[in-house]
Amino acid sequence: MGGSSLATRLFVSATAWLVIILAITGVILSSVYRDATERAFDRRLNLYLRTLIAEVATPDEPADRQFQSLGEPLFDLPLSGWYWQITRTDTEKGDTRASRSLWDKKLPKLEEHGVDLSAAGVRLGYVDGPEGQSLRMVERPVDLGADGKFLVSVAGDATEIFDETRSFDYYLGGTFTALGVVLLLTTIFQVRYGLAPLKRISEAIADIRSGRAERLEGRFPVEIAPLARETNALIDANREIIERSRTHVGNLAHAIKTPLSVIVNEAGAHAADPFASKVLEQAEVMRDQVAHHLERARIAARATIVSTITEVAPAIEGLRRTMEKIHRDREIAIEVKADPAARFRGERQDLEEMVGNLVDNACKWAASQVFIEVVVVTPEAPGVVPKLRVMVDDDGRGLSEAERAQVSRRGQRLDESKPGSGLGLSIVTDLAGLYGGSLTLSNAPIGGLRAELVLPTV
Known part of the structure; x- marks a missing residue:
């Protein structure tokens, strides 16, 4: 019973053995x-x-x-x-x-x-x-x-x-049938209530994974209690490893940025020297590479920890206010339409980083308007998990298919006059992929570019 539960398999196995034993005994x-x-x-x-x-x-x-x-x-x-x-x-x-x-x-x-x-x-x-x-x-x-x-x-x-003999067989068959029914009912009772603690643990682990809980709580039978303790210990160890990884990533970032800054400053002081110009150019490439890989390491460290649940609408509203302040000199109108029930199965800072990059890019290229829409897509087919869709539209000039492919590559920029390293969309793609999501670029209904982010929800 490939997709069947443990309780079903145990019941079928016990029933089969019961029938065989009663038949042989009869x-x-x-x-x-x-x-x-x-x-x-x-x-x-x-x-x-x-x-x-x-x-x-x-x-x-x-x-x-x-x-x-x-x-x-x-x-x-x-x-x-x-x-x-x-x-x-x-x-x-x-x-x-x-x-x-x-x-x-x-x-x-x-x-x-x-x-x-x-x-x-x-x-x-x-x-x-x-x-x-x-x-x-x-x-x-x-x-x-x-x-x-x-x-x-x-x-x-x-x-x-x-x-x-025939009369005895009739009585024996009736007796064994009644006995079999009683034993089957007893087996059902034992399987259902005997495996109930395992079902509780399974549901509790699902809650932990979805962010609704942090540990296995409650009392368990002595046979199951060691499993609950070891699971909690594993969760604690996982969190500790993640925190250490974050600390190491931060330390590495500071350790590398300082020498790079010295190299850039020294090369900048001799800008007229062709050798210094080459050093400055390669140092900038190194800085971008270091930033990209450190960001990937930080993202991977966060994505492997047990998930939390983030309310999407408040996070998007906070981003709107922040971006309006950053781009107030361009007088960009940012409109938000978010489903109040939308929730992201992940950390808020990751959601803000992904959507923030997309909104920032939209504000840089928009003529006057940026529209953010958040919807939850519930599939009709059974067994398919729902998805969270975040669509960021601008009314800029848009991008051709070739340009979309170019900006999706790490470090690629279409306009060097615009500030940035060209890592924004690459970071969004990497972070969405770690959460099992995706990023696609298309034409926006309001005339510019649409960046559509698909993420897991609950």
């Missing part, structure tokens, strides 16, 4: 009961057999009183299914005496059916009797010396064995 019990019923039936047949042999061994008994000690009325009822037969085997004529129930029929011989003598000197087996009856028969050869040799046979209706 077959074994049915077989044992059939054997026991058959042995009891055989004891009854052997009792009649010994009585008949005793009658044969005392031929002086009057004929009308012979074989009266069997005590079974069914031997006198025609074709009742209970028969006895005594056949003399030491004469060619083979005189036979039989119970009245046989009427004018004869019992078959087990020897002719390939049944061998047992250690007790008897043969036991199933044969077809008169009227197609299934008989359980026992026979024994008797040697009386001078009085002759005989084959004594007693047969009983095997339907008794089959009916007893």
Whole structure:
């Protein structure tokens, strides 16, 4: 069950094993009961057999009183299914005496059916009797010396064995069915409530990942508590590693910026020297490269930490006020239309950095207007997560497809007269990618460029 839950798999596995165990147990019990019923039936047949042999061994008994000690009325009822037969085997004529129930029929011989003598000197087996009856028969050869040799046979209706076994199977099936239902209900109860703590942990981890919680809280059973403790310890260790990474990135930035500033200042003091000009040019390239890679390291460090949730509308409104102050000399009108329910699954400073870069670029190139729209896209297809769309439009001259491809590359600028390093869109693309989002450039409805940022939401 590839997409199935652990509880479902455990329930299916337990059900399968339960059915197998009950089936095997039922077959074994049915077989044992059939054997026991058959042995009891055989004891009854052997009792009649010994009585008949005793009658044969005392031929002086009057004929009308012979074989009266069997005590079974069914031997006198025609074709009742209970028969006895005594056949003399030491004469060619083979005189036979039989119970009245046989009427004018004869019992078959087990020897002719390939049944061998047992250690007790008897043969036991199933044969077809008169009227197609299934008989359980026992026979024994008797040697009386001078009085002759005989084959004594007693047969009983095997339907008794089959009916007893069938009745037991019905009761056994009903009992096992009821037992199976009770065990299945017990299994459902155990799986549902036994795995409830794991479900709580799963939901708590999902809350941590989405930013709704910071740790696993609550009490857990002793079997699950170590897992909760280790998970909390892992979260704490992850946060500590991220904080150390941020500190190292900051220290590295300061350590590299100072030597670069010295090189730039020294080269700037000898600007007329071609060598100094080349050094100054390459130092600027190094500064841009260092800024880019340090920013990527800082972004990656932040994106790998457990997510938080950021309200988008307040962050965008704060950016609007900031950008209006920065570009107040150009009198750019910045309009915002943000869904109040929009939330970004990430840190606020990352959202402000991405959108801030896009709004700053829009303000630099706009003629008079910048429009920011924030919407939450909820897909209709099941299983598809919703997305946050941030669209920044300006009414500038716009960009061709070739120009869009150029500005998307790191450090590329279309107009050197505009301030900046050319890293803004590259940083936005990298940061959005780390969050599983994307940045696309297209034509804006108000005439200029549209930068559309797609980010995860909750």
